[in-house]
Amino acid sequence: MKRNIRVSRVFLYLFLIIVSFICVFPFYWMIVGSTNTPIQIIAGKMTFGSHFVENFHTLFNNYDMLRILMNSLKISGISVILILLIGGMAGYGFQMYKSNLKEKLYGFFLLTMMVPFATLMIPLFKIITKLNLLDTHFAVIIVSAVSAFMIFFFRQSFINYPTEILEAARVDGAGEFRIFFNIFVPSMKSTFAAAAIYSFITSWNSYLWPLIVLQSNEKKTTTLLISMMSSSYTPEYGVIMLAIVVATLPTIIIFFAFQKQFVQGMLGSVKQ
Amino acid sequence: MKKSIVCLLVIALFVTIFGAAGAEDSDGKITVWAWDPSFNIAIMKEAAARYEAINPDIKIDIVEMAKADVEQKLNTVLAAKTTEGLPEIVLIEDYNAQKYLQYYPGSFADLTTKFNYNDFAAYKVGVMTLDGKVYGVPFDSGVVGFFYRSDILAEAGFKAEDLKNITWDQFIEIGKTVKEKTGKYMLGFQNTDGGIMRIMMQSAGKWYFDEEGKPALIGNQALVEAFELYKKIVDSGIAKPTNNWNEWVGTINTGESASVTSGVWIVGSIKAAKDQSGLWDVAPVPRLSTVDSKNASNLGGSSWYILDKSADKDAAIDFMQKIYAGDKDFYQTILINNGAVGTYLPAATGEAYSTPDEFFGGRAIYEDLSAWMKEIPPVDYGIYTYEADAAIMAQMEAVCAGTMTIDDAIKAAEAQLENQIQ
Structure with a gap:
């Protein structure tokens, strides 16, 4: 019996090692690539090279990398705050309050998840031009600030919340906003952390909509920069790889910073 | 009621703040x-x-x-x-x-x-x-040159004169000799990429469509010959098969293949391999032999x-x-x-065009290339070039494998194209 367990352990580890190798390999190649020249990358060189400094100089001198990084951080940061605020409140409202229209409205919101973005793009673009918001970061943020998926996500994780706590607070005379911010949010920290990571990554990686509404070089985001660099008769692969490394760092940092909460959030915050 | 008024006010505020900032000054x-x-x-x-x-x-x-x-x-x-x-x-x-x-x-x-x-x-x-x-x-311009490694071709016994104004059939024969004598491939080749096919078609002044923009694949002799050449290039073993652009460029940079036939913009990629300086030369693009075709084309x-x-x-x-x-x-x-x-x-x-290029063994390649540029037969690309390309290349694998005749492949491609663009 014990032996069997040991043998299956070996296979389990073997399997996990292979899977983690497959997961880690692109990252390895990306980092290695950022230290090599385009020719070395094309030739399939898999070891660290000596061109990191050169690539670094090209990236930060020829392209406005720092500003573009700040643009992405600004858009993603503000988007996350708005998504947490709006999505959190909406999810809370849908779950905790009673109303006859509630479920119909909720169903309607969920339906909007089924409309592909491509069909919304042209009308949205027209609205944004009418509002004079073309080529502003606000145009990117406002569209991503309300997400039906996040409302759905919040509501689902709020289902098990013991409403007795809220009622007790109400009896003690706390207002609705105070209950939400001072009692509810702190106890659902991990749900909000999970939502923050998810929406940050979505916003950080968003591509199509920023492409359509952002017009000038100064407003660009990292995804647009990387895409621009790769479209070339002779692409500078080393520099592109480095740009991808730089663009990946914030997501990695945020993920590791919130990792514990993220896992908890996925499991559910409050247990009765 | 009060709430919705507040909401509206907030929205109005945002719009004015950001709206003013976003107005584009177009003067x-x-x-x-x-x-x-x-x-x-x-x-x-x-x-x-x-x-x-x-x-x-x-x-x-x-x-x-x-x-x-x-x-x-x-x-x-x-x-x-x-x-x-x-x-x-x-x-x-x-x-x-x-x-x-x-x-x-x-x-x-x-x-x-x-x-x-x-x-x-x-x-x-x-x-x-x-x-x-x-x-x-x-x-x-995407004027096409037949860029080749003069050292490898000399080793196989070919001089610059032997490579001028040749046909694709001669190109394949030369490739066979190169493979035999030096062990190098003549070219890197992705048989599902339509680049070479478009080069061949334009050299004959033909395209995938007729004057009204309707698909004209069936009965297009230039296309038939291009199909045959694709199969011959694969069958003859002179081509190193590649799967994508990077691998294809890689065959030049690593010295695996002796030539590349492409638009003039490829020169940037050729020159990226600085250790190959002085070893390159260029000749006019090979032409087709069964139709009226020039040693000039575009990609x-x-x-x-x-x-x-x-x-x-x-x-x-x-x-x-x-x-x-x-x-x-x-x-x-x-x-x-x-x-x-x-x-x-x-x-x-101008002067820059006549300056000898050391990378190409002292040849003023741009003078040659711009002379060939004037000879490129004009072609109406129509509006579905890429769709036609995809339809043709979808059949190429079967043709090269020998499981489909070229006639059938062209019929299938035309049917697919008709379907797609209606």
């Missing part, structure tokens, strides 16, 4: 959309600097994007029919130009009387002509278009006239700095 600013930082964009920056020196009141703002992104944005803005957010000038790839001209009539400025189009390569002007009107400013290239409803249209036209159709020195600079062969013919006699 005296020419916006350009383009791709490729080391080529088109670098060249446009050079042009902008030259124009701003003549006309300091104008500022030229070049927005850098990926090629697919330029197309996506242009489609969205034109489909939304807004005039805001339009650039003055946009770069469009030649194969796709007719698509934009025909899908969005009235969107591009009619430049017929603004430029002397006899000054530009004839094949290039055809690309941007619709119903007798010309809508663009011809830019870079890729793009041109500038001016948006008719953009705010500073007239300034943009003046800019293009002064630099792209007037400044010969500009064309020398971009040839030296970016390896760009312009299609403005008066510039092709």
